[in-house]
Amino acid sequence: MAITKxxxxxxxxxxxxxxxxxxxxxxxxxxxxxxxxxxxxxCHHPMAVLVFDEKYNLMGTLxxxxxxxxxxxxxxxxxxxxxxxxxxxxxxxLVWDTLFDRETAKTAERPVxxxxxxxxxxxxxDDPVTKAAYLMVHNELVLLPVLDEKKFVGLVRMIEIFxxxxxxxxxx
Amino acid sequence: xxxxxxxxxxxxxxxxxxxxxxQSGQWALDDKIPTEEELCRIYSVSKATIRLALSELARQGFxxxxxxxxxxxxxxxxxxxxxxxxxxxxxxxxxxxxxTEDIIARTVMMPIEGLEEKLRIPEDxxxxxxxxxxxxxxxxxxxxEAYVPYGSCPxxxxxxxxxxSIIDFVEKTCGLTISRVICHFDVKNADPETARLxxxxxxxxxxxxxxxxxxxxxxxxxxxxxxxPAGGGITVDFERKS
Numbered sequence: 001m002a003i004t005k006x007x008x009x010x011x012x013x014x015x016x017x018x019x020x021x022x023x024x025x026x027x028x029x030x031x032x033x034x035x036x037x038x039x040x041x042x043c044h045h046p047m048a049v050l051v052f053d054e055k056y057n058l059m060g061t062l063x064x065x066x067x068x069x070x071x072x073x074x075x076x077x078x079x080x081x082x083x084x085x086x087x088x089x090x091x092x093x094l095v096w097d098t099l100f101d102r103e104t105a106k107t108a109e110r111p112v113x114x115x116x117x118x119x120x121x122x123x124x125x126d127d128p129v130t131k132a133a134y135l136m137v138h139n140e141l142v143l144l145p146v147l148d149e150k151k152f153v154g155l156v157r158m159i160e161i162f163x164x165x166x167x168x169x170x171x172x
Numbered sequence: 173x174x175x176x177x178x179x180x181x182x183x184x185x186x187x188x189x190x191x192x193x194x195q196s197g198q199w200a201l202d203d204k205i206p207t208e209e210e211l212c213r214i215y216s217v218s219k220a221t222i223r224l225a226l227s228e229l230a231r232q233g234f235x236x237x238x239x240x241x242x243x244x245x246x247x248x249x250x251x252x253x254x255x256x257x258x259x260x261x262x263x264x265x266x267x268x269x270x271x272t273e274d275i276i277a278r279t280v281m282m283p284i285e286g287l288e289e290k291l292r293i294p295e296d297x298x299x300x301x302x303x304x305x306x307x308x309x310x311x312x313x314x315x316x317e318a319y320v321p322y323g324s325c326p327x328x329x330x331x332x333x334x335x336x337s338i339i340d341f342v343e344k345t346c347g348l349t350i351s352r353v354i355c356h357f358d359v360k361n362a363d364p365e366t367a368r369l370x371x372x373x374x375x376x377x378x379x380x381x382x383x384x385x386x387x388x389x390x391x392x393x394x395x396x397x398x399x400x401p402a403g404g405g406i407t408v409d410f411e412r413k414s
Contacts, residue, residue: 015322019280019298032282036296054277054303056329 003168007132008125010164011146011154018049022059022113026070029062029112046142046157051116058152060116061143070115073103122147123156133161174215182217183224183292184389189215190225194234194245203245205235220294227289271313276369277303280322280329290384290394291321298322300329302338305369311400312370318395324348324387339385342392352386362398370400377401 018036020029029049049062121135122145132144136158146154174185193199206214211222226243229235236246281301288295299319306314318338320328325346328338342348360380367374378398385393 015298018282018296021277021279021281021301024281024284028284031284036282052279054279056279 003129003164005129005164006125007123007127007129007146007156008154010129010132010160011125011156012160014050014152014154017155020049020051020062020112022051022053022111022116024051024112025109026067026112026115027108030067030108033064033067048143049112051112058119058145059113060118062112062116063142066115066117070110070112071104071107073107117141119145121145124148125153129156129161129164132156133165136161174217181389183221183228186215186217186221186225187228190229191232191234194229199245201245204242205245207242218294220288220296224289224292224294228292270308272307272310274305274307275302276305277301278329287319287394291319291391293321293391300325302328304338314397314399315366315369316395316397318393320393321391324390324392338395339393348387348392350385350392351388354384354386356382358382360398366398370398372400 018032020032024032032049033047047064050058051060051062053059121139121141123132123135125146125148135141136144136156142158144156145152146156174182174189176182178185190199190205199205205211208219208222208226211217211226212219215222226235226237230237230243230246233246235243237243279301280298283291283293283295283297283299287299288297291297291299293299298321300322302316302318302320304316304318305312306316320338320342322329325342325348327345328342339350343350358380359377361375362370362372362378364374366378367376370376370378372378378400381397381399383393383395383397384391385395
């Protein structure tokens with residue numbers, strides 16, 4: 001089995017994804033996801049928005065799950081469990097339902113920087129695909145930024161990484 | 173009908189088609205025009221294209237929108253204006269005053285809060301966002317926010333734009349020529365961030381200059397400038413050409 005491809009052969013353009021600055025609120029991010037991705041029928045998986053600072057440096061990514069997590073009322077966040085049995089948290093969904101209008105209106109005004117997944121792991125264009133796969137698997141990422149020197153030049157997605165590795169496996 | 177092989181943008185073609193319907197009387201005064209969905213089907217274009225064309229017709233006075241009722245043909249008032257050839261300067265500070273400028277933000281965003289209509293772009297287009305602070309005698313005077321469709325001038329985000337007119341940069345680097353500028357003055361209450369930058373209490377009144385800068389039929393840039401009270405104001409210098 002030989003996986004010889006480099007990251008630059010699989011990466012997608014940064015402009016395939018919506019961009020927002022970190023000070024946008026969750027409500028504004030939701031509007032962009034709706035307009036840019038859902039209403040236009042552009043299901044560019046994974047559905048994610050890229051979050052930048054005021055100097056156009058990538059700060060992180062914001063996926064649909066991150067947005068929903070950010071909308072949760074604060075007291076519903078899971079606490080660190082000590083030596084207690086696993087609790088069935090599904091009942092909490094009813095609590096969220098009753099508080100939806102009141103609490104979620106507040107949480108929707110949170111800046112996206114509070115709920116995004118910070119961009120802490122990167123690959124370079126000439127890195128092997130296997131390095132990208134390793135970083136994505138071990139850090140539970142579906143998108144991985146590609147930096148050339150310090151410039152953000154693209155992203156690799158789990159789907160292309162999977163496709164490349166699965167091709168190699170099938171050929172064994 | 174709409175010709176997708178034409179270089180002209182779809183919404184401009186649609187704007188011309190619908191304007192012709194109104195001017196020829198095919199759509200009479202006070203007629204309710206088809207819904208956005210019906211127009212999508214008739215002209216086989218997206219809802220974003222329909223909205224851009226209808227917004228421009230409404231802005232030009234050909235249509236009026238009534239909440240919950242629909243869109244109607246409106247009477248287009250004939251307006252004879254006096255045209256002045258004016259030198260356009262950016263920023264609109266008094267040129268006799270020495271000022272400094274700092275770029276506070278230069279990043280990329282998606283259109284929100286009606287920016288897509290102001291820039292006449294689809295909702296999924298990227299926009300370069302620039303924010304500058306101008307100081308006169310070391311004191312904050314004007315906060316300027318500019319929005320440029322990324323596709324019009326990608327160099328704006330890639331090149332090093334440390335100072336100088338954004339408009340000059342766009343014209344020189346991207347080969348675009350300004351053909352028209354619409355200015356609108358208003359007084360607004362400063363939002364917390366603008367107030368912080370101008371060193372005034374939040375909610376203080378500030379003079380706002382809203383500008384739409386055109387290159388042919390396209391909006392090249394949408395810009396808002398907020399002047400602090402006693403910050404030197406905003407100067408508009410008209411000059412009649414002989």
